[in-house]
Each structure stands twice: as C-alpha cells, then as structure tokens.
Amino acid sequence: MSEDEKETPGLGLQFCLQPGFHPEKQWSPGVRVASPEEFDQFTAQLAQNLLETYSPEYIATIAAQRIILLDMSKCVSEENEANQDALVKALTETTQQAAFHVLCSFRKKEAKKRMEGGLDQIAKRRALIRAEIERHARELWAADTEEEYKITEMAGLVRDAVEQDFPGESSGIDNIKRLIRPVAPEHAKKGGRPKASTSA
Structure with missing residues (x-):
C-alpha cells in the first residue's frame, strides 16, 4: 500500500x-x-x-x-488525590471537633444531674453547717464578757454545739478554727493561755 x-x-x-x-x-x-x-x-x-x-x-x-x-x-488524578486528602483531613478534624463538643455536652449534663441529685444538696448542707459554726462562734464570743476564750477553746465549744444540731457532720477542730478566725475578737487572736476563770 x-x-x-x-x-x-x-x-x-x-x-x-x-x-x-x-x-x-x-x-x-x-x-x-x-x-x-x-x-x-x-x-x-x-x-x-x-x-x-x-x-x-x-x-x-x-x-x-x-x-x-x-x-x-x-x-x-494527582489533583483529585490531593483534594481527596485535604477533604479527608478536613472531615477528620470536623468529626473530632464534633465528638469533642458532644463529649463536653454529655459531661456537662452528667455533672448537672449529679449536682441536682446529690452534690448540690451536699454543698448546700456544708454551707449551712459553716454558717452555723460562725453563728455559734459570734454568739459565744458576744456572751464572753470576761474575754476568756481564745480561738482554740472557742473551736471546741462550737464543735460541741454544732454536733448537737448536726450529729456526725461538724468539721474538725482545725477547720473550725480556720472558719471562726475572721469573726474572732482581737483578744481571742492574741497568743498565750486563756484567762483563768474567777468563779469559785
């Protein structure tokens, strides 16, 4: 041909x-x-x-x-691969962020349930006991005309009073001392032994 x-x-x-x-x-x-x-x-x-x-x-x-x-x-094909890699990366990041937000939301709901179901009540109860500790300390120091009671002695008296109203729920002595220090009069904050009782 x-x-x-x-x-x-x-x-x-x-x-x-x-x-x-x-x-x-x-x-x-x-x-x-x-x-x-x-x-x-x-x-x-x-x-x-x-x-x-x-x-x-x-x-x-x-x-x-x-x-x-x-x-x-x-x-x-190479552009599609690059675009696909970018898309996979973007989708992965979006999924991780969504999962994180879902987890945070779940934890927040669970914490709210716990607070409503018990923790919130416990916190309210502790606040009430703290208020009672301070109230008893103020009243006892107001009645202490001889200025006999230092913080340590007052903590013992307050603990005994709170135990009568809230058996088994009062704080330890050190915690009570910390709580009543702000309401203590100046004589109670000074060092040294308490004054001896004059009643005989």
Whole structure:
C-alpha cells in the first residue's frame, strides 16, 4: 500500500487492527497482557498495523495527542488525590471537633444531674453547717464578757454545739478554727493561755 492510499480515519483502535492476526495472539481493547513477551509481541503487531494503515504524520499526531491526554489524566488524578486528602483531613478534624463538643455536652449534663441529685444538696448542707459554726462562734464570743476564750477553746465549744444540731457532720477542730478566725475578737487572736476563770 502506498503512502497516498493510506487512510487517515478518526480515532479508534478497532480501525487499527487488520485481519490475519491469530485471535489468541492478537491484542484488542480489554485484552490483558499476561507476560513481558506478550507485551512486546502485541506492541510490534500494533505498530506494524498502524504503519501499514496510516501515514507517519498521522501516527505522530495521534501519539502526541495520547501523550498529552495521558499527562492530563495523570495531573487530574494527582489533583483529585490531593483534594481527596485535604477533604479527608478536613472531615477528620470536623468529626473530632464534633465528638469533642458532644463529649463536653454529655459531661456537662452528667455533672448537672449529679449536682441536682446529690452534690448540690451536699454543698448546700456544708454551707449551712459553716454558717452555723460562725453563728455559734459570734454568739459565744458576744456572751464572753470576761474575754476568756481564745480561738482554740472557742473551736471546741462550737464543735460541741454544732454536733448537737448536726450529729456526725461538724468539721474538725482545725477547720473550725480556720472558719471562726475572721469573726474572732482581737483578744481571742492574741497568743498565750486563756484567762483563768474567777468563779469559785
């Protein structure tokens, strides 16, 4: 076939295949290459067929188009991978933030339940006992006209009084001393032994 007789039909590999090839050894779209030897054989057959069917200029144009299209496909694939990685990262961060907010909300609800169910009541009860400790200390010091009681002695008296109203719930002596110090008169804060009782 002369160069002038060679066709330049549209793209399509089916047009490139000529009769005469053995079906089991002839490449066609979708056929998987089983070995390097088979790849070389199919390449040589297809190249020969193309040269016999098309002009070299046309084959070069098609090859150039295929190379460009392959490169474009590779670039798009890489961009899609990069976009997919960015999307996965963004989704992961969003999911982590959402999970964190859900956990915080859950903990807040649980804490509120505990406060309503018991902790809040316990805190109110402790505040009441602290108020009673301070009240007893003020009243006892107001009645202490002889200025006999220092903070330590008053803490013992207050503890005994609170124990009568709240059995088993009063604080220890050191805690009571800390609580009554702000309401103690100046004489009670001074060091030294308490005054001896004059009543006989």
